[in-house]
Amino acid sequence: MxxxxxxxxxxxxxxxxxxxVADHVVSAQNSALSKGLKDKKGSSTSLNGSSGHDDKISVGRPSSGRSLSNTASRDSSTSSKKLKKDKEQRFKIALSGGSLIQVLHEGLLKRTDVQWEKWDVYFADERLVPFxxxxxxYGLAKRKIFDQIDTEKYGTPNVYHIDERLINDPQxxxxxxxxILIKGFAGRDSVKLPMFxxxxxxxxxxxHIASLFPNFQENLREKLAWVVxxxxxxxxxxxxxxxxxxxICHSHRVTFVVEGATKAPVIKTIMERPEKGLxxxxxxxGAAGRVAWFVDDEALTDVFVTKKKYKFCCDTDE
Structure with missing residues:
Protein backbone atom coordinates (compact mmCIF):
# COMPACT_ATOMS: atom_id res chain seq x y z
CA MET A 1 0.00 0.00 0.00
CA VAL A 21 -17.98 18.95 11.10
CA ALA A 22 -21.43 20.56 10.98
CA ASP A 23 -20.14 23.13 8.51
CA HIS A 24 -18.55 20.37 6.44
CA VAL A 25 -21.83 18.44 6.38
CA VAL A 26 -23.81 21.49 5.29
CA SER A 27 -21.24 22.19 2.58
CA ALA A 28 -21.70 18.63 1.28
CA GLN A 29 -25.48 19.07 1.48
CA ASN A 30 -25.39 22.29 -0.53
CA SER A 31 -23.10 20.77 -3.12
CA ALA A 32 -25.37 17.76 -3.56
CA LEU A 33 -28.58 19.78 -3.79
CA SER A 34 -27.13 22.26 -6.27
CA LYS A 35 -25.63 19.56 -8.50
CA GLY A 36 -28.84 19.09 -10.45
CA LEU A 37 -29.03 22.79 -11.22
CA LYS A 38 -25.37 22.86 -12.28
CA ASP A 39 -25.90 19.82 -14.48
CA LYS A 40 -28.81 21.53 -16.18
CA LYS A 41 -26.82 24.68 -16.81
CA GLY A 42 -23.91 22.68 -18.14
CA SER A 43 -26.08 20.61 -20.47
CA SER A 44 -28.65 23.22 -21.42
CA THR A 45 -27.16 23.67 -24.88
CA SER A 46 -25.99 20.74 -26.97
CA LEU A 47 -23.48 20.86 -29.83
CA ASN A 48 -26.22 21.61 -32.35
CA GLY A 49 -27.51 24.48 -30.25
CA SER A 50 -30.64 22.77 -28.98
CA SER A 51 -31.52 21.83 -25.44
CA GLY A 52 -30.60 18.28 -24.50
CA HIS A 53 -33.45 18.08 -21.99
CA ASP A 54 -36.02 19.43 -24.45
CA ASP A 55 -34.87 17.02 -27.16
CA LYS A 56 -35.83 14.11 -24.93
CA ILE A 57 -39.21 15.56 -24.04
CA SER A 58 -40.37 16.91 -27.39
CA VAL A 59 -39.89 13.81 -29.54
CA GLY A 60 -42.41 13.60 -32.41
CA ARG A 61 -43.86 16.07 -34.94
CA PRO A 62 -46.76 18.41 -34.14
CA SER A 63 -49.93 17.91 -36.20
CA SER A 64 -50.67 20.39 -38.99
CA GLY A 65 -52.20 23.63 -37.73
CA ARG A 66 -51.52 22.80 -34.04
CA SER A 67 -47.81 23.54 -33.68
CA LEU A 68 -48.19 26.46 -31.28
CA SER A 69 -50.49 24.49 -29.01
CA ASN A 70 -48.22 21.46 -29.03
CA THR A 71 -45.16 23.62 -28.42
CA ALA A 72 -46.86 25.19 -25.41
CA SER A 73 -47.78 21.73 -24.19
CA ARG A 74 -44.21 20.55 -24.57
CA ASP A 75 -42.92 23.64 -22.74
CA SER A 76 -45.34 22.93 -19.92
CA SER A 77 -44.20 19.30 -19.80
CA THR A 78 -40.56 20.38 -19.74
CA SER A 79 -41.15 22.83 -16.87
CA SER A 80 -43.12 20.24 -14.94
CA LYS A 81 -40.36 17.64 -15.29
CA LYS A 82 -37.68 20.15 -14.32
CA LEU A 83 -39.64 21.14 -11.22
CA LYS A 84 -40.08 17.47 -10.34
CA LYS A 85 -36.36 16.85 -10.77
CA ASP A 86 -35.55 19.84 -8.51
CA LYS A 87 -37.98 18.53 -5.91
CA GLU A 88 -36.45 15.05 -6.05
CA GLN A 89 -32.85 16.22 -5.65
CA ARG A 90 -31.70 14.63 -2.41
CA PHE A 91 -28.71 14.69 -0.09
CA LYS A 92 -27.65 11.09 0.55
CA ILE A 93 -25.58 10.61 3.68
CA ALA A 94 -24.33 7.57 5.59
CA LEU A 95 -23.74 7.74 9.34
CA SER A 96 -21.86 5.53 11.72
CA GLY A 97 -22.65 5.51 15.43
CA GLY A 98 -20.79 6.06 18.68
CA SER A 99 -19.33 9.45 19.53
CA LEU A 100 -20.02 10.67 15.97
CA ILE A 101 -23.71 11.01 16.86
CA GLN A 102 -22.88 13.33 19.76
CA VAL A 103 -20.66 15.42 17.46
CA LEU A 104 -23.57 15.85 15.03
CA HIS A 105 -25.95 16.57 17.91
CA GLU A 106 -23.72 19.38 19.14
CA GLY A 107 -22.96 20.85 15.72
CA LEU A 108 -25.98 20.40 13.47
CA LEU A 109 -29.04 21.01 15.62
CA LYS A 110 -28.21 24.65 16.31
CA ARG A 111 -27.79 25.51 12.64
CA THR A 112 -30.52 27.10 10.53
CA ASP A 113 -29.20 26.05 7.12
CA VAL A 114 -29.72 22.29 7.38
CA GLN A 115 -32.35 21.27 4.80
CA TRP A 116 -33.50 18.22 6.71
CA GLU A 117 -36.48 17.56 4.45
CA LYS A 118 -34.06 16.84 1.58
CA TRP A 119 -31.91 14.35 3.46
CA ASP A 120 -31.84 10.60 2.84
CA VAL A 121 -30.05 9.09 5.83
CA TYR A 122 -28.57 5.60 5.78
CA PHE A 123 -26.38 3.85 8.32
CA ALA A 124 -22.79 2.76 7.74
CA ASP A 125 -23.42 -0.14 10.08
CA GLU A 126 -25.79 -1.35 12.74
CA ARG A 127 -25.52 -3.44 15.88
CA LEU A 128 -28.25 -6.08 15.84
CA VAL A 129 -29.96 -5.06 19.05
CA PRO A 130 -33.43 -3.59 19.73
CA PHE A 131 -33.76 0.07 18.74
CA TYR A 138 -30.35 4.11 14.71
CA GLY A 139 -31.82 4.33 18.19
CA LEU A 140 -29.07 6.68 19.35
CA ALA A 141 -29.33 8.84 16.23
CA LYS A 142 -33.11 9.00 16.60
CA ARG A 143 -32.93 10.15 20.22
CA LYS A 144 -29.99 12.51 19.80
CA ILE A 145 -30.74 13.99 16.37
CA PHE A 146 -33.95 13.10 14.53
CA ASP A 147 -36.28 13.55 17.53
CA GLN A 148 -34.68 16.93 18.22
CA ILE A 149 -35.37 18.46 14.79
CA ASP A 150 -37.97 21.22 14.57
CA THR A 151 -39.86 19.43 11.80
CA GLU A 152 -42.48 22.16 11.39
CA LYS A 153 -39.71 24.57 10.48
CA TYR A 154 -37.15 22.35 8.77
CA GLY A 155 -39.06 19.28 7.63
CA THR A 156 -38.35 15.62 8.25
CA PRO A 157 -35.48 13.59 6.78
CA ASN A 158 -35.99 10.18 5.23
CA VAL A 159 -34.22 7.71 7.53
CA TYR A 160 -33.47 4.19 6.29
CA HIS A 161 -32.70 1.71 9.06
CA ILE A 162 -32.61 -2.05 9.38
CA ASP A 163 -35.73 -4.13 9.95
CA GLU A 164 -35.78 -4.59 13.73
CA ARG A 165 -37.58 -7.93 13.27
CA LEU A 166 -34.44 -9.38 11.64
CA ILE A 167 -31.91 -8.71 14.41
CA ASN A 168 -31.64 -12.40 15.22
CA ASP A 169 -30.56 -13.28 11.67
CA PRO A 170 -27.48 -11.26 10.62
CA GLN A 171 -27.34 -12.65 7.09
CA ILE A 180 -33.11 -0.97 0.73
CA LEU A 181 -29.88 0.50 -0.67
CA ILE A 182 -30.59 -0.89 -4.12
CA LYS A 183 -34.04 0.67 -4.09
CA GLY A 184 -32.62 4.02 -2.98
CA PHE A 185 -29.66 4.20 -5.34
CA ALA A 186 -30.34 1.93 -8.29
CA GLY A 187 -34.08 2.18 -8.82
CA ARG A 188 -34.74 1.02 -12.38
CA ASP A 189 -31.09 1.38 -13.39
CA SER A 190 -28.28 -1.06 -12.84
CA VAL A 191 -25.43 0.41 -10.78
CA LYS A 192 -22.35 -1.35 -9.49
CA LEU A 193 -22.15 0.63 -6.25
CA PRO A 194 -24.21 3.27 -4.45
CA MET A 195 -22.68 6.75 -4.37
CA PHE A 196 -23.23 8.67 -1.17
CA HIS A 208 -12.47 -0.81 13.37
CA ILE A 209 -14.65 1.50 11.27
CA ALA A 210 -18.38 0.96 10.83
CA SER A 211 -18.43 -2.75 11.79
CA LEU A 212 -15.38 -3.69 9.74
CA PHE A 213 -12.72 -5.02 12.11
CA PRO A 214 -8.99 -5.39 11.41
CA ASN A 215 -7.86 -8.95 10.64
CA PHE A 216 -11.33 -10.37 11.23
CA GLN A 217 -13.22 -12.65 8.85
CA GLU A 218 -13.00 -11.71 5.16
CA ASN A 219 -15.13 -8.58 5.22
CA LEU A 220 -12.28 -6.19 4.38
CA ARG A 221 -11.70 -8.15 1.17
CA GLU A 222 -15.34 -8.11 0.07
CA LYS A 223 -15.56 -6.70 -3.47
CA LEU A 224 -19.14 -7.29 -4.64
CA ALA A 225 -21.65 -7.06 -1.78
CA TRP A 226 -22.88 -3.68 -0.59
CA VAL A 227 -23.74 -4.95 2.89
CA VAL A 228 -22.18 -7.79 4.87
CA ILE A 248 -17.39 3.62 1.44
CA CYS A 249 -14.66 4.40 -1.09
CA HIS A 250 -17.19 5.11 -3.86
CA SER A 251 -18.64 8.10 -1.98
CA HIS A 252 -18.20 11.68 -3.15
CA ARG A 253 -16.72 12.54 0.26
CA VAL A 254 -15.52 10.32 3.09
CA THR A 255 -15.06 11.98 6.46
CA PHE A 256 -13.63 10.56 9.69
CA VAL A 257 -14.49 12.22 12.99
CA VAL A 258 -12.23 11.17 15.87
CA GLU A 259 -11.65 12.66 19.30
CA GLY A 260 -9.94 11.74 22.55
CA ALA A 261 -6.50 10.64 23.69
CA THR A 262 -7.55 6.97 23.65
CA LYS A 263 -7.64 7.16 19.85
CA ALA A 264 -4.08 8.55 19.50
CA PRO A 265 -2.27 5.18 19.19
CA VAL A 266 -4.49 3.91 16.39
CA ILE A 267 -4.39 7.27 14.60
CA LYS A 268 -0.61 7.11 14.74
CA THR A 269 -0.66 3.70 13.06
CA ILE A 270 -3.17 4.83 10.43
CA MET A 271 -1.24 7.94 9.49
CA GLU A 272 2.35 6.70 9.89
CA ARG A 273 2.06 2.98 9.11
CA PRO A 274 -0.51 2.59 6.30
CA GLU A 275 1.14 -0.67 5.26
CA LYS A 276 -0.43 -2.23 8.37
CA GLY A 277 -3.67 -2.28 6.41
CA LEU A 278 -6.07 -0.99 9.05
CA GLY A 286 -9.16 3.76 -1.91
CA ALA A 287 -10.86 7.16 -1.73
CA ALA A 288 -7.69 9.23 -2.11
CA GLY A 289 -8.39 12.91 -2.64
CA ARG A 290 -11.89 12.65 -1.16
CA VAL A 291 -11.00 11.86 2.45
CA ALA A 292 -10.91 14.31 5.35
CA TRP A 293 -10.24 13.77 9.04
CA PHE A 294 -11.65 16.02 11.77
CA VAL A 295 -9.85 15.40 15.05
CA ASP A 296 -9.10 17.11 18.33
CA ASP A 297 -5.51 17.68 19.44
CA GLU A 298 -5.68 14.87 22.00
CA ALA A 299 -6.29 12.32 19.25
CA LEU A 300 -3.09 13.50 17.55
CA THR A 301 -0.85 13.10 20.60
CA ASP A 302 2.60 12.02 19.32
CA VAL A 303 1.22 11.64 15.77
CA PHE A 304 3.37 13.00 12.98
CA VAL A 305 0.96 14.51 10.46
CA THR A 306 0.47 17.81 8.67
CA LYS A 307 -2.49 19.67 10.10
CA LYS A 308 -4.67 21.94 8.01
CA LYS A 309 -6.75 24.91 9.09
CA TYR A 310 -10.41 24.39 8.35
CA LYS A 311 -12.03 27.22 6.37
CA PHE A 312 -15.68 27.66 7.16
CA CYS A 313 -17.75 27.96 4.03
CA CYS A 314 -21.38 28.04 5.09
CA ASP A 315 -23.27 30.88 6.72
CA THR A 316 -25.33 29.74 9.70
CA ASP A 317 -27.56 32.81 9.60
CA GLU A 318 -30.73 32.82 7.53
Missing part, protein backbone atom coordinates in the same frame (compact mmCIF):
# COMPACT_ATOMS: atom_id res chain seq x y z
CA UNK A 2 1.33 3.42 -0.92
CA UNK A 3 1.29 6.28 1.52
CA UNK A 4 -1.74 8.47 0.85
CA UNK A 5 -2.03 11.51 3.09
CA UNK A 6 -5.60 12.72 3.65
CA UNK A 7 -6.61 16.20 4.78
CA UNK A 8 -6.39 16.40 8.57
CA UNK A 9 -8.20 19.23 10.36
CA UNK A 10 -7.26 19.55 14.03
CA UNK A 11 -9.01 21.46 16.80
CA UNK A 12 -8.16 22.23 20.41
CA UNK A 13 -11.40 20.88 21.84
CA UNK A 14 -14.57 18.89 21.14
CA UNK A 15 -16.69 21.99 20.46
CA UNK A 16 -14.38 23.02 17.63
CA UNK A 17 -14.66 19.59 16.03
CA UNK A 18 -18.46 19.64 16.25
CA UNK A 19 -18.74 23.11 14.76
CA UNK A 20 -16.42 22.34 11.85
CA UNK A 132 -34.31 1.10 22.35
CA UNK A 133 -30.90 -0.30 23.31
CA UNK A 134 -28.13 2.27 23.91
CA UNK A 135 -26.03 0.13 21.53
CA UNK A 136 -28.33 0.76 18.54
CA UNK A 137 -26.90 3.26 16.05
CA UNK A 172 -31.00 -12.00 6.32
CA UNK A 173 -30.74 -8.55 7.92
CA UNK A 174 -27.74 -7.70 5.71
CA UNK A 175 -29.54 -8.89 2.58
CA UNK A 176 -32.65 -6.92 3.49
CA UNK A 177 -30.68 -3.72 4.10
CA UNK A 178 -28.86 -4.17 0.80
CA UNK A 179 -32.27 -4.29 -0.92
CA UNK A 197 -22.75 12.43 -1.17
CA UNK A 198 -21.10 12.10 2.24
CA UNK A 199 -20.00 9.09 4.28
CA UNK A 200 -19.33 9.88 7.95
CA UNK A 201 -17.25 7.51 10.06
CA UNK A 202 -15.60 7.29 13.43
CA UNK A 203 -12.62 5.11 14.29
CA UNK A 204 -12.45 2.91 17.39
CA UNK A 205 -9.31 2.42 19.48
CA UNK A 206 -8.97 -1.10 18.03
CA UNK A 207 -9.03 0.34 14.50
CA UNK A 229 -23.17 -9.58 8.05
CA UNK A 230 -20.75 -9.63 11.00
CA UNK A 231 -21.03 -12.40 13.57
CA UNK A 232 -19.08 -12.87 16.79
CA UNK A 233 -17.49 -9.41 16.55
CA UNK A 234 -14.31 -8.96 18.62
CA UNK A 235 -15.86 -6.16 20.69
CA UNK A 236 -19.26 -4.74 21.52
CA UNK A 237 -22.48 -6.42 20.36
CA UNK A 238 -21.55 -9.71 18.70
CA UNK A 239 -23.87 -9.55 15.68
CA UNK A 240 -23.90 -6.63 13.25
CA UNK A 241 -24.21 -5.60 9.63
CA UNK A 242 -21.92 -3.19 7.82
CA UNK A 243 -21.58 -1.42 4.50
CA UNK A 244 -18.44 -2.56 2.71
CA UNK A 245 -15.13 -0.93 1.81
CA UNK A 246 -16.04 -0.51 -1.91
CA UNK A 247 -19.25 1.31 -0.93
CA UNK A 279 -9.56 -0.33 7.62
CA UNK A 280 -9.10 3.46 7.76
CA UNK A 281 -5.79 3.19 5.88
CA UNK A 282 -7.53 1.16 3.19
CA UNK A 283 -10.15 3.92 2.85
CA UNK A 284 -7.49 6.66 2.83
CA UNK A 285 -5.98 4.89 -0.16
Missing amino acids: TTTVPKVFAFHEFAGVAEA DSPESN ECAEDYEK DLFLLGCAPDG SVENAPSGPANRISLTIPV PSSIVNE
